[in-house]
Amino acid sequence: MKISQVVTARTSEVVTADDPVPRHDQVLVEVLACGVCTSDIGPWLSHATTAPPVRLGHEMVGRVVAAGRDAGRWALGDVVTGLGGDGFATLAVMDAHAILPVPAGIEPAHALGEPVAVVEEALSRTKTGAGDRVAVVGLGFMGLALVQLAKRHAPGLLVGVDPDPARRERALLLGADLVFDPAELPQEYRTETNRQADARLDIVLEATGATGGLKTAGSLVRPFGTLCVVGYHHTGDAKMDMDLWYKAVTVVNGFCPDRTRVMSAMRDALDLVAQRRFSYEPLITHRFGLDQVDDAFRAMKESPADFVKGVLVP
Structure with a gap:
């Protein structure tokens, strides 16, 4: 697989790595979209050259390509979103208990579950x-x-x-x-x-x-x-x-440290997406390839007038 990693301040590289193998309670997904989050900009801005590379990306949507033995409720080809990591890649593993199906008819870049769940959970309280x-x-x-x-x-x-x-x-x-x-x-x-x-x-x-x-x-x-x-x-x-x-x-x-609450809010938020009562379309303004992670972070930092949020589409 291909994966982007930060190697020094404001500099990432795409490398070839072994395909991850899902554990018994995980699924392997082909990453279809991954949001670029402000919480990741700190490591990108300040990563030391002498430190090991850092892999980022947690706002994922992916297509299931393999499942562990205890993740059988997910079928190959299912398009899912949820909680994960190392998402600036072509493949990633996700916890089978922390993903939900993407609503039918919604394109991957407009179905990022994690960020809208965080906001909806805060609003619910x-x-x-x-x-x-x-x-x-x-x-x-x-x-x-x-x-x-x-x-x-x-x-x-x-x-x-x-x-x-x-x-x-x-x-x-x-x-x-x-x-x-x-x-x-x-x-x-x-x-x-x-x-x-x-x-x-x-x-x-x-x-x-x-x-x-x-x-x-x-x-x-x-x-x-x-x-x-x-x-x-x-x-x-x-x-x-x-x-x-x-x-x-x-x-x-407004921060929620509890995964169960976040997943409940994600379910509610994705229902709103399915009903067209919440839309990412006016919010996702920029798209980047896997080799453009640095461009994505620069756009976030500079925040030009036409920018709201960037998404990687590997």
Whole structure:
């Protein structure tokens, strides 16, 4: 098989390796698509030349080409998505208990199970209801996915916040009612101006992964509202904003370490994909070959106006 690996900072190479052999509880898949995730950009940016190569890619869709003895419910030719690793390759193994079938009629690049499951699981713990006033802060891939997923709960108002005008325009096309640059947010959305009609939001979904975005998100939540931290805060101090404490805000950690919960959310999300109530089509803007992994990460880092998410198609 062919597999891409990071050999030094910002440099990958495609090598030939032995085909992986699935264990008794695994399937071997021909990789049809693998999303390029922001959580992988750190190793790509900083990998030391003296360190062993790193293999990345966990947002996979693949066609089953072999199955272990305890994975017989999956037939050869089944197209599946789920949790896995080393997906920047032509072949990969996946846990037979952590995959689901791709909905009929959906192309592989539009059926990545893991990323939408992560977002849906986080949203499910905010208890968004009809009529709630909701904001999404950060309108990259995760934020635009949240806009789509939140819209189905019939919010009374859905606001998108991002400094990038192209991202704000996409949010409007995906269902946001209003969009703002964070520097131009109306004052009534951030502070109490009318005690009888507080304009701040019931639920705020933070999807920036940056301390500044987290602060903006916190300022938008009304007293006794909910802040869900969906963004990945790998860097920065992300200190607790004590205004949240004084407002008695419920803070939800959008990260989920439990595979069973993620798989349950994936099942729900793929049902939405099958029903055309959630679509990757406006989110997958760039496609790359296996020998273009570095181009994919560069596009993610530079984030030009036409970029939302990249997918490798080996």
